[in-house]
Amino acid sequence: MPESGLRPEELSPGIIECSSPPCMLNELDPAFMAFPDRSPAFDTGDDWEEIRIWRRIKRVQLIKRRVAMPAADRVAHSDRITAALVNQILPHFSGTLIGFYWPFKGEYDPRSLARSLHSKGARLALPVVVEKARPLIFREWWPGIRMTKGIWNIPIPEHGSKVVPDILLVPLVGIDQRRYRLGYGGGYYDRTLAVLPTKPRLVGIGFELSRIATIYPQPHDIAMDQIVTECRIM
Secondary structure, three states: OOOOOOOOOOOOOOOOOHHHHHHHHOOOHHHHHOOOOOHHHHHHHOOHHHHHHHHHHHHHHHHHHOOOOOOHHHHHHHHHHHHHHHHOOOOOOOOOOOOOOOOOOOOOOOOOHHHHHHHHHEEEEEOOOOOOOOOOOOEEOOOOOOOOOOOOOHHEEEEOOOOOOOOOEEEOOEEEEOOOOOOOOOOOOHHHHHHHHOOOOEEEEOOHHHOOOOOOOOOOOOOOOOOOOOOEEO
């Protein structure tokens, strides 16, 4: 429960009250919190390779920081994220199709949330990589469904028809102030969202330590509709 004594559902819409120490904000490099001077090189659109190198370095730093999170902090932060999702993002979606993800490299783990949502009538789906550098597909998931190993040995439903989620919970490595997401560099979500017949509601999920000033978004980057961390809803 937040330090104010209020339950998450009693807080102002779009805000989760959180003090700095649980969020580890006091441990972040100051460069994470201030918007840097934007280099003219990034504005020309001619230096994508330079941006790719910068993103690769930042991605490694953020994943390392996330994986190193103490277990007690991970549990506490995850509980806050789950409360925000349940009370403010996903309270009225019985019967809708919600895309989620199998956790990887220290990400917030949505599996318990998915089981709870399924028990309340929500339909769930998982992303599946069918071919490298191609859009994802989604297959419906439910507790007990037969699974197999996909790319990076991440479990996926073994069989199933393609479905299109109404809401998509998207993992993130980094997130900036304009809700642009830094992923793992494969471009799977951007390719997928560009070709889906209808755009799902995009909810990016990550820990507060994933916040950076900017990812230097490019035309192919797609902003999230909402971002949920243990400290805030953007």
